[in-house]
Amino acid sequence: MITTFFAACVEAWQELRIHKLRVLLSLFGVGVAVCSLTVVVALGEMTSQGMRETFEREGGRAATLQVDLYPGTGAARDLGEVAAEVHGVAEEFGIGHTSLLVDTSLSTGADSQRSVSVRIVEPDYAVIHRQQPALGRWFAEGDGENRSPPIVIDSNLAERSGIDTSALPTTMRLPGAEHITATVIGVVEVPRLSGTESLFMLPSTAQSIDALDLSGTGVGAKLWVPDAEAELLAAQLEARLSKELPGYEVSAYRMDFFAGEEPDILAGLRNGLLGVSALILLLGALGLVNISVVTVRQRIREIGVRRSFGATGGRIFFSIVMESVVATFVAGVVGVVAAVLLLKSPLVTNLIGEIVTDVPPFPVSAALIGIGVSIAVGALAGVIPGAIAARVTIIDAIRQ
Amino acid sequence: MTEAPLIELAGVARAARLPDDSVLTILFRVDLTVRAGDHLGIVGRSGSGKSTLLNILGLLDRPTAGTMRWCGEPIERISARRAARIRGRDIGFVFQQFNLLPDRTARENVAAPLLYGTAGEFRRRNALAAEVLERLGLGHRIDAQPKNLSGGEQQRVAIARALVRRPRVILADEPTGALDIDTGRAVMDLLQQAAQEFGTALVTITHDPAIAARADHRFRLDAGRLVPEAQGSAVR
Structure with a gap:
């Protein structure tokens, strides 16, 4: 045969x-x-x-919970305090990966016409969103204590700011807060056609920038949880954080649309x-x-x-x-x-x-x-x- | 116990139905026995039934009447699939028009039957083909294609192809029909010599009495009737 x-x-x-x-x-x-x-x-x-x-980069891996925390009148608390409460509750629920997420922006250039998106995150954000820099590295524990605040920028911002990405880490004047010299530790790739310019920074860095007025703004958090328990945990987190942060409007829900499908x-x-x-x-x-x-x-x-x-x-x-x-x-x-x-x-x-x-x-x-x-x-x-x-x-x- | 003849025909007839529904009988009551090592010569005119007889002997066709045995076994008990296996293993054909596979080298042509052989034959096909070609004096032409070979060389390749699986019988249908007299004689010398060397029975069917006269046992086929010629008599 x-x-x-x-x-x-x-x-x-x-x-x-x-x-x-x-x-x-x-x-x-x-x-x-x-x-x-x-x-x-x-x-x-x-x-x-x-x-x-x-x-996954936008919404997170399965299952990612988004927690939105909006302060009511007179209830606003410091970003650091809110972060501490979120981490405390997450630890209590046995959630291993948690990151704050606050989207804001810095304006720069003549008449402040150039806007740079700022995403305030923590090291675990990279795990939850599969966010890996194409060059350099992501944030690590201890980066927040650096004298020159570490930032991760996108490829559009790097190109328009003339950053030599082959020699990371390097320094740059922070757009919109030029008196601060930040250390660019990583560069993430974004489609050139998107046209956006953005950077990631740690909460401790954000708190030191006057141009970023975070008082009274809503704070978000991302938590990576087991898929089967996501709905239950969302409800429990919502209840628990409402109790820990009185005066805050808390909502927790799944954010990993289309992940895995x-x-x-x-x-x-x-x-x-x-x-x-x-x-x-x-x-x-x-x-x-x-x-x-x-x-x-x-x-x-x-x-x-x-x-x-x-x-x-x-x-x-x-x-x-x-x-x-x-x-x-x-x-x-x-x-x-x-x-x-x-x-x-x-x-x-x-x-x-x-x-x-x-x-x-x-x-x-x-x-x-x-x-x-x-x-x-x-x-x-x-x-x-x-x-x-x-x-x-x-x-x-x-x-x- | 004597060994059964390779092929035995007794009262064999072959008839064919024509389009107008009439029946044409091509062979009438043919009796013929082929034993190992025999050389039979059958001479006959065109249309006498020579090719039909050869097809029956080569298990390419079957009689419509009479008895035929292959190595003692009635032909009716041999399936088409087994007949194909017997043809490949025990019967070698030499055709008038050589029927070499075009665009293949002499070696590929000779090796072609080994593609249907045993695993060992398949593995050693190139060496076996080269060896037979060498023995037939074509060692220097093994990579030549038929279009680059003379008629005599092509027929020698065809003989090599018929011999490569060491068959028990070679059926040669007008083997010199497409060759000039001298080349035809040389090819017949070679065919007889190779058949003897390989211990193979040889059945030559021809219209040329001189070719048939070379055989040990001679027959004349006349209008479908096979008549033996007396030993030593000239075949006309």
Whole structure:
């Protein structure tokens, strides 16, 4: 059985080697279809992964609870005090990863027209939001005690402020509070098209900046909790923090929208593109069947001679199917390689980089799907010519 | 106990139904026995049923009447699948038009039957093919394609292909039909010599009495009837 398989492969390879031009022409459609199918699958997966990462960066991993704390009249407390209460309650509930989250901004430039978003966070924010700097590092315990306040900036701010990101840590005048020299310890990538400029800083840094008026503002917190207990913990945290921070309006809810799942719109788009690719593949396969049937009719005498050597009808059928499979496998490999080269070309990588922050690696599953589909198409396209070849009458074939 | 003949035909007939529903009988009551190492020569005119007889002997076709045995076993008990296996292992064919696989080298052509052989034959196919080609004097042409070989060389490649699995019988259908007289003679010398060397029975079917006369046992096929020629008599 194994010998039969290898022998059929050898036969198939000889046939393909001899009829290179025919094979090339017949497989062009299959190769292009496999390439486009692989590109679609890979793009879908890369976009899906990119969007998932974006959602996680924005909303947090599953399950992330957002706690909003709004002070009522006369109830405002210092940011440090609020942080201490939140951490105390989180510790009590056995929650391992907690970070304050306050979004504000600094204005700079002529007439304060340039606005820089400021996100006040703690070291655990990176764990909860999978936020890793592309260059340098994230905040660590003890950073708050540095004399030069540490900050993590985004790539847009780095570019517009002329920061040499290859020499981190480095210092920069804090936009909107130029009298403060901050230490840039890390740079996070953001899509250039987004146009935003933002920076992350620790609560202790924020409290030392007069330009950031935090009195009376709402404070948020992110807590990473077990998925199964998220709803229950949200309710309990809300009740407990309301008690600890009297006068504050407290709400706790899940914020990890779409984390771990594919958005419907993306699935629909991908299915649509897959349908188009399948149609292209079908047309390619029909072309292959057409050429294979004509070729088999031209090879009747050869098939008769092979039958005289002892090849059974079944073996002839298997050989013809294998010819088709080996050919489409080769076309599939070429198509997948072309797809990888296309998606990894600087032009496409830059284009994807404009839209998503991280360009995910080429998904192996897309390559496997491409190869698998090409083999399946080869097997299906080989059935009709194989059946014709197997039914050849030996005597008539040899006489031709 | 004497060994059963390789092929035994007794009262074999072959008829075919024509499109107008009439029946055409091609062979009538043929009796023929092929034993190991025999050399049989069958001569006949075009249309006498030579190829039909060869097809029956080579298990490519079956009689419509009479008895046929392969190594003592009635042909009716041999399935198409097993007949294919027997053809591959025990029967070698040499055709008038050589029937070499185009665009393959001489070695690939000779190795082709080994693709349907045992695992050992498949693994050693290139070496076995080169060895037989060497023995037939084509050692210097093993990588040549049929289009670059002369008629005589092509027929020698075809003989090598028929011999490569060391069959028990070679069926040669007009083996010199496409060759000039001298080349045909040389090819027949080689075929006979190789058959003797390999201990293979040889059945030559030809329209050329001179070729048939080389055989130890000679027959004439005339309008589907096979008649033995007396030993030593000239076949005309």
